[in-house]
Amino acid sequence: MDSKRWEEDLQLALVMADQVDALTMSRFRADDLEVNDKPDLTPVTDADRSAEHMIRTQLSHSRSRDAVVGEEEGSSGYASRRWVIDPIDGTSNFLRGVPVWATLIGLMEEGRMVVGVASAPALGCRWWAAAGSGAWTGRSRSSARQIHVSKIRTLEQASFSYSEIGEWAEAKRLRGFMNLSQQVWRTRAYGDFWSYMLVAEGVVDIASEPELNLWDMGALYPIVTEAGGHFTGLDGTDGVKGPGAVVTNGRLHSQVLDLIGSPTD
Known part of the structure; x- marks a missing residue:
């Protein structure tokens, strides 16, 4: 390219x-x-x-x-x-x-x-x-x-940032969200754009939200992916078409999608 x-x-x-x-x-x-x-x-x-x-x-x-x-x-x-x-x-x-x-x-x-x-x-x-x-x-x-994403490979060592817990309940994904939260090393609600920029910088390993619009995600995608990260919807489709967003350092992506990729509530 x-x-x-x-x-x-x-x-x-x-x-x-x-x-x-x-x-x-x-x-x-x-x-x-x-x-x-x-x-x-x-x-x-x-x-x-x-x-x-x-x-x-x-x-x-x-x-x-x-x-x-x-x-x-x-x-x-x-x-x-x-x-x-x-x-x-x-x-x-x-x-x-x-x-x-x-x-x-x-x-x-x-x-x-x-x-x-x-x-x-x-x-x-x-x-x-x-x-x-x-x-x-x-x-x-x-x-x-x-900047570059982290090299963390296990959920037990990973830091996970999100926005609002209520959004996960509304999207009928609260159970998956809680399962992921319990398996990672640390959770913090940095929220909005900042969660994804911290993934790009390598100081957070996972960021996700269940409901987003194109303008919430569009500018963030090149930054995350050029830093070596993976940016998909909750269904695992690459890009900014949703639903929601799952952003990781790439090494953790499949593990995260296994937990929050499908509605569970």
């Missing part, structure tokens, strides 16, 4: 992340932050909407032929290249002043995610990857370090 093929797209995504970070940080913990409920009863802030609008505006100038899908404004355009945007992954954290949230910007080409940027300015962290170019983290490309 040509490691330079998506270099300009990755650079554009990083530039957009810089712009959005400035906007979202200006609204983080702001006294006048506007918060509303969407039709699905999940929260949305003025920062979510402004961030996605900023990205779409830039793409309309820089990649006018590409399609876009985002959490707040839905889908626009039809093309073999599609940008996938979550302006603030972790909105509930954002509106409560918890620093674990990120802007996710990804590019899908011919149905496969090939570029991903996850920028978490309140944590002072950013991760990025393009297919064939490895996965990286750092405050900038000039100070970046390459």
